[in-house]
Amino acid sequence: MVCWGMSDLSWVPTYYDDVASSYDESRGGVERARAVVRALGTLVRPPGPSVAAAASRRERCLDVAGGTGIVSAELAAAGWSVVVLDRSAGMLAEAAGRLPGRVLRADADRLPVRTASLDLVTIIWMLNLLDVATADAVLAETARVLRPGGRLVLTADKELAHASTTTVRSDDSERLGTVLPGWGLDPAGTATFSAPSPWGSARVGDPLFRLAAFRRAGGPDRGP
Ligand SMILES: C[S@@+](CC[C@H](N)C(=O)[O-])C[C@H]1O[C@@H](n2cnc3c(N)ncnc32)[C@H](O)[C@@H]1O
Numbered sequence: 001m002v003c004w005g006m007s008d009l010s011w012v013p014t015y016y017d018d019v020a021s022s023y024d025e026s027r028g029g030v031e032r033a034r035a036v037v038r039a040l041g042t043l044v045r046p047p048g049p050s051v052a053a054a055a056s057r058r059e060r061c062l063d064v065a066g067g068t069g070i071v072s073a074e075l076a077a078a079g080w081s082v083v084v085l086d087r088s089a090g091m092l093a094e095a096a097g098r099l100p101g102r103v104l105r106a107d108a109d110r111l112p113v114r115t116a117s118l119d120l121v122t123i124i125w126m127l128n129l130l131d132v133a134t135a136d137a138v139l140a141e142t143a144r145v146l147r148p149g150g151r152l153v154l155t156a157d158k159e160l161a162h163a164s165t166t167t168v169r170s171d172d173s174e175r176l177g178t179v180l181p182g183w184g185l186d187p188a189g190t191a192t193f194s195a196p197s198p199w200g201s202a203r204v205g206d207p208l209f210r211l212a213a214f215r216r217a218g219g220p221d222r223g224p
Helices: 012-026 029-040 051-056 070-077 089-098 132-145 158-162 173-183
Strands: 060-064 081-086 103-105 118-123 146-156 185-194 208-216
Touching: 012 029, 012 089, 029 070, 029 185, 029 208, 060 070, 060 132, 070 081, 070 089, 070 118, 081 089, 089 103, 118 132, 132 146, 132 173, 132 185, 146 173, 146 185, 158 208, 173 185, 173 208
Parallel strands: 060 081, 060 118, 081 103, 118 146
Antiparallel strands: 146 208, 185 208
């Protein structure tokens, strides 16, 4: 049985394989993915529509826990050279249909990626599924793979988009703002996007989700 209590995370490993084929439509579909990438574009300047130009400028993005690749595909459309990483084979099978040859099955706390090799890492709706220790292992890995000046964009405070209170610490924005500078990732702005959700809304209308950006110290800037 799926347990939605956030203190019990035992449902996470198998849940996404089970729901992969219906996941996108139940979470706002392509409209939601576009809203994410629009908001992200206010935090990180997109490379532009030419994938070839993006590749030549080496604007590499890893969409960590990218699931079905629905957001990854919109990032690719914005010009990023994207790889989708996830540990769910079911979710990645959907992603492979969108971005053939651009999917990677792995755990987010052990990224099979070279140090300082990426311009952008995205983590959308995933930290909230992890305990704090695992979330911090993911964040440390993210800091390792970003080049100086590269950016991390993640969703924070996800449960607060659905309800007025939360016990989830892993994606708490204040906590992230404290721990990420310890790995050389400095706060670089916030944005919001709205999308339908089966988990309810803390406000009238669709929930409002928070994106937070962090910049790896040093290197050329990629600000908006
Ligand atoms: C809520 S979905 C979000 C998917 C995608 N980011 C999106 O916005 O559509 C969470 C994803 O995190 C993945 N995931 C959870 N824990 C993971 C881990 N430790 N390593 C890699 N992927 C993980 C799940 O398999 C699932 O695809």
